[in-house]
Amino acid sequence: MNGKKVLVVDNEIHIVHVVSIKLRNNGYEVIAAENGAEAFELACQKKPDIVVTDYQMPVMTGTELVKKLRENEETSKIPVIMLTARNLMLEDQQKDQMQISAFLSKPFSPKELLRTIEDILYQKAVVAGKQ
């Protein structure tokens, strides 16, 4: 059990379900939300180590969620992985501005997602250790 908290955000219940099982099976604590607004509230309350969010969601989209997280001091440093089923054409500048750690295109492999989460958290730990 590594005990790291992952906030999984998607309005597709099956995606949240399968990602949650994969992460729990690998020792992660999973918090789930079905839209950006709900996710932002949970992020403020639970302080997850990483957020995995879908891009297109009702109420608040993935990019709107990232913007809100970055604006809030307490959540501004949380790494975000964005899942997208759309042909998302973001400029590098936009990606940098939003500080999105990784994009994964749907359909994705749960194994690949796990590896990406591990890499990002490892880098985060290395940076924190140096500081």
Next chain:
Amino acid sequence: MAQEIKEAYLIIAMCIVEISLFLTYPAGLTGRVADATGGCLAGCGPGVWTGCIAAVAGVICFNWYRKKSANKITSTTTLLKNCRDYAAELENQVKDLQIQVQLSKRQRANTEAIIYGIRDAVLVIDDADRLLMANELAGRLFGFDFTNSQYKPVNELAGTDKSEFVDFLRQTRKSRVKATKREIRLSDGDKLKIFDCIISCVCDENKQVCGAVAVLHDITREKEISLMKDDFISYVSHELRTPLAAIMAYSEMLLDDEADDEKKKKEFYSVIQSQANRLNRLIEDILNIARIESGLIKVDKKPVSLTILIEEQLPMLRGFAEEKNISLSWGSGGQKPIVFDQVYADKDMISQVIVNLMSNAVKYTPSGGSVKIETGVDEIAGTAAVSITDTGVGIPEDQLERIFDKFHRAEATKNQVKGTGLGLNLVKQIIEKVHNGRVFVKSKVGAGSTFGFEMPLSRRTQLAER
């Protein structure tokens, strides 16, 4: 003496005859008469000779005067002839000019007819940027009446909000480039439209630029369609990839033994199956629209009752409505319409129409709202109708016109509710293209919407199709 005087009179009389003959006949004849007269005078006295000499002198004088007069007459005649020729030539030239003027008028009228007939705004300016010609569309776009605006500077006519266009027009004319093209945004009434603007320089016979022609082609709709297409690709991509993502993720989990027990495994299989069905439905929707549009769909028409078709779909839709806490009612005052074979239709297709309209009503109605289904028959009009009224978010009036368009999704709700923008288009295609019916919509933002359709009654359709 008296004899001599008589002879002299005779000679004078003969001279008079001679003169008369000269005036009456040509010179040759006069000569011959004079010879004959001379012969008659042979053997006469001196008085007679004096008279003769005087008469001959008279004749000579007369002949001299006649010749002089004849010369004068000849030159006057020539002058007159020349004048007449010149007048005739002028007359011909006038006729030619008149023909040329008529041809020019006709050519101008043809040019104007062509310019007025073009479904683009066309403006022609001279080398001082003054308006030479413009069609009605240009007048409407720039807000001027051409007859009162000819030869006025185009910048004065176009107004400040069109300055981008005027600058482009001037620059092109001054640069002497043959033609240039640019996308320009211009306000047309209260709408901002996008135009493909092509400006070509007009050259005179010395190849000097003497003006320019501007053609503004409205590409607003094309741009909208292009955006809709991009949106469609994006939405369809999302809609196709989402179930596919679940199928692939659950399959991978099963292969990696991430399902702990049989119950979990069954759950994973079940998700794979439901997502595969979802994918199949979407693909079917896309293909059905394509088939209907191409006329390749197989239609199996039979007499069916709309009432029964609604009843068949109600249990599934009732479950969907209950999940969202939405009440579902049928008919006004709980009265169901009489069941009989109302329409001659493809049962599966009409079922799909009913499901699409009813699921849309539930999808766009917030929790606690209501959806009411009504059917009716108008014997006079010979139609049967179904209408579905919800208390949902409603649709703005300016979007109602396009709500049945393929890939169109209401702006305010497209991020709130999932969809591809194909459902309503499929409804329209099935009702109008396959069943000669009509779809309708009424809506008010915040109050809800009524979607429905009407179709010809069974008997009428069968008679028409026989």
